[in-house]
Amino acid sequence: MFSSTKRPFRPLLIALTGGIASGKSAVAEIFAELGAPVLDTDQxxxxxxxxxxxxxxxxxxxxxxxxxxxxxxxxxxxxxxxxxxxxxxxxxxxxxxxxxxxxxxxxxxxxAQGPYQIHVIPLLIESGRADLYDRVLLVDTSEEEQLKRLMARDGSNEALARQILAAQASREDRLDAADDVIVNTGTLQDLQRFVQTLHRNYKLLAERINAQ
Incomplete structure (x- = not known):
């Protein structure tokens, strides 16, 4: 008589990244509102x-x-x-x-509990840890928009803001590493629609990897 052991459930691991002041926190908050575990490395x-x-x-x-x-x-x-x-x-x-x-x-x-987890990792590309994740989700915006938001948010002067941007991976490198991209140039409602679609997709992907 054969016995079988059920594999433990493995959550789908999503790395949420993006340049500073790109809108990662807003995206993470929407995921959290949808019930996804959000682990923020900044926090x-x-x-x-x-x-x-x-x-x-x-x-x-x-x-x-x-x-x-x-x-x-x-x-x-x-x-x-x-x-x-x-x-x-x-x-x-x-x-x-x-x-x-x-x-x-x-x-x-x-x-954490749930079919997938969101790990917010701003320096994902710089740390070389993208391969540890099932999907890389990039929140993308222009460097000009990042500068404007960073200076308004932190009170940084332009020279310091540019230093901070220069110390991070380039926009091109982040795009090359991404599996999914949210272009954050619209409204909060646009972000919510993007995230709701990804939420459904990630739950389906989690079911598939655990059915294999």
Missing amino acids: IARDVVEPGTPALAQLVAEFGSDILDTSGRLDRVRMRERVFADPAQRKKLEAITHPAIREELAARAQR
Whole structure:
């Protein structure tokens, strides 16, 4: 008599990426409203450097206590200005924070429920991790629009905003890596329609990979 064991369900893993200020957060919010687990590495990056965390202690040891604000939290604007002015310092920052972010992302992915998961990873292409995902979803917009949004959102001056854009993968490289693309040049209603279509498609894809 033969016995069979059912394979554990494997969620479809979607990497949501895009240049800074391209609209990733708006897209992620719509997915979340549709019930999809959304794991945002920007939020995880904040969580792993909260006061009392090993990563924050390492950052203070490496960069000094002047990277903290008056409440003892990481001053992200000051840290950003410092590392974007010096690639060597940016590498030191990433060597401390990236392993902590990946570990926490993996732990949260294990706990998440649903046919597919959205992992918001702004630096997906730069980190070389696109191959770890079933699909790469790119939120795309022009560099001119990114500059305008970034300066309005963060109060960055144009020189710093251009430095930040230059430190990221090119638009062409992101498009080459993408399986699905949302062109974010329309309205919020346009975004909602795009995401609703992808939501249905991703659920179907998840069913197919688990039926094999």
